[in-house]
Amino acid sequence: MHRILELPFAEWSPSITADESRRVAGELELGKIVYLPQLRFKIAETERRFLDTRWLSGTHKSLSYEPQRAAATEGVRGAQGAPQDLRALAAMIARFQKEALALVHALFPQYAPHLRVAPTSLRPGNVEQHKLSWRKDDTLLHVDAFPSRPNRGERILRIFTNVHPAGAAGKGARVWKVGDLFEDTAKEFLPRIKRPIPGSAALLRTLGVTKSRRSHYDHIMLRMHDQMKRDPAYQSRPTHLTFGFPPGSTWICFSDQAAHAALSGQFMMEQTLHLPLDRQYFPERAPLKVLERLRRRALA
Numbered sequence: 001m002h003r004i005l006e007l008p009f010a011e012w013s014p015s016i017t018a019d020e021s022r023r024v025a026g027e028l029e030l031g032k033i034v035y036l037p038q039l040r041f042k043i044a045e046t047e048r049r050f051l052d053t054r055w056l057s058g059t060h061k062s063l064s065y066e067p068q069r070a071a072a073t074e075g076v077r078g079a080q081g082a083p084q085d086l087r088a089l090a091a092m093i094a095r096f097q098k099e100a101l102a103l104v105h106a107l108f109p110q111y112a113p114h115l116r117v118a119p120t121s122l123r124p125g126n127v128e129q130h131k132l133s134w135r136k137d138d139t140l141l142h143v144d145a146f147p148s149r150p151n152r153g154e155r156i157l158r159i160f161t162n163v164h165p166a167g168a169a170g171k172g173a174r175v176w177k178v179g180d181l182f183e184d185t186a187k188e189f190l191p192r193i194k195r196p197i198p199g200s201a202a203l204l205r206t207l208g209v210t211k212s213r214r215s216h217y218d219h220i221m222l223r224m225h226d227q228m229k230r231d232p233a234y235q236s237r238p239t240h241l242t243f244g245f246p247p248g249s250t251w252i253c254f255s256d257q258a259a260h261a262a263l264s265g266q267f268m269m270e271q272t273l274h275l276p277l278d279r280q281y282f283p284e285r286a287p288l289k290v291l292e293r294l295r296r297r298a299l300a
Contacts, residue, residue, distance in 0.1 A: 003032055003178050003241055003258075010038040012099040013106045023282040025108050027125040031182040034107075041099060041161045041269060047092050051165055051267050053124045055079055055089065062121040062270075067095035077119070091137040093120050093269070100159040100271035102248070111157075118272035122163075124268045127174075138262050141179045141240065142227040143287075145221035152300050153288030155275040156256040160263040164247040164267040173244030174268055179259025180239070181230075184291050186224070188234075190294055193223040216287050217299040221256065223244035228259065248262040257287050 005027045007014075016024070028034050043051070055063060060078030067075035067090070074086035076093065097120040105112040127139060134140065144156050164172030180183060201214040228234060242263070245251055253260065277286040292299050 001199040003181070004035050004243060005032050006035045007039065009036055010040075012039070013102045016107060021110075022106060022281055025110070026285075028108075028252065028254065029257075029280050029285040031259075031285075033178060033260075034172075034252040035245070035260055036250045036252075037246070038248075039103070039161070039250040041096055041163055041250070043092065043163060047088065048165060050089050050092060050122065051124055051163065055081055055085075056131075057125065058149065061125050062123045063089065063093065064121040065090060065097060065122075067094075071247060089122075093122055096120060096161070096269045097271055098121075100161075101273075103159065104123055104252070104273065105158070107252075108281075110281055111273075111275055111296050114276055115157075116274040118274060120272075122269045123268045123270065124266065126264075128264050132188070135226060137229065141177055141235055141259050142225050142228050143182070143221065143257060143259055143263040145218070145225040147222060148210055150210055150212050150218040151256075151274070152215045153217055153277050153286065155254055155277055155280065156287060157252070157275055158252045158255045159250065159252050159271045160245070161247050161250045161269045162247045162265065162267070163269055164265070166247065172247045172265070172267070174246075174265035175242065175244045175263040177263055178241040178243060178262040179237075179261075180186065182257045182259070182287055183294075185228070185259055186287075186290055186294055188289070189224045189227045190220070192227055193220055195219075217291060217300050220291055220295075220299065221287065 005024065006209045007024070024034060057078055057080035063079050064077040065075060066077045070077040073085060075090040076086055077085055077087060104115065162172065162174045166172040196216060196219040203214045204210045277283050277288055280286060283289060288300060
């Protein structure tokens with residue numbers, strides 16, 4: 001369990017000393033998962049109806065709280081339903097966003113002024129029933145990297161809470177597989193990754209394939225993501241940890257650094273935050289800095 005750090009807090013704005021905050025951040029910034037088994041997101045009885053896939057529209061796998069982009073569905077993207085129901089759904093997801101931010105601000109106050117908030121989501125679907133292409137298959141171990149959204153080393157911090165209603169029956173765990181720490185994974189896959197074709201980053205940006213210019217770091221992370229998913233020997237390695245996050249628990253990780261796969265589970269809430277790497281407690285532990293040290297050159 002050396003890849004998971006357990007904390008005892010049961011409230012979303014816990015009290016923590018500066019020294020303890022720095023210690024926990026140091027573990028998180030190595031690529032470990034911070035696990036809070038007693039931190040539950042409270043869903044009102046009138047909101048339990050939203051733990052149902054019928055609110056999903058089209059082929060969406062999540063309900064995403066994006067008030068500036070989803071006005072037609074009361075601030076929830078990928079949703080369907082009567083306006084009054086969608087307003088209540090939006091209010092519930094917005095409340096989770098508020099609590100997730102409060103948690104990160106309390107645990108890691110150094111991050112707080114520099115966080116960029118991404119959409120907040122409710123994922124009511126069953127992981128095992130949402131199979132896509134191998135590249136999009138999140139049941140395979142991977143680190144997060146996105147083809148159209150280069151980030152040039154900006155960190156991806158994610159807060160997850162299992163809201164499965166079957167917790168009292170001892171069921172409903174969100175089962176993850178957790179891989180090796182990032183530097184070990186990078187040492188394994190980096191030798192397989194060739195340099196990008198000269199001019200390819202500019203061409204991808206011109207064609208609109210990427211929203212900004214892809215850096216050498218982004219190229220490596222995308223190739224590492226793909227190499228990990230396409231390597232059956234790596235995927236089946238017995239040293240990887242399989243762990244079930246039970247209903248009523250919360251966990252935090254830098255998903256661009258912690259190798260992870262969601263094997264099974266249903267009903268989860270998630271908040272993504274972005275953080276400049278120089279605002280970490282230990283910037284030298286960021287994937288960009290690790291890869292630069294291994295490559296012996298700047299990659300941003």
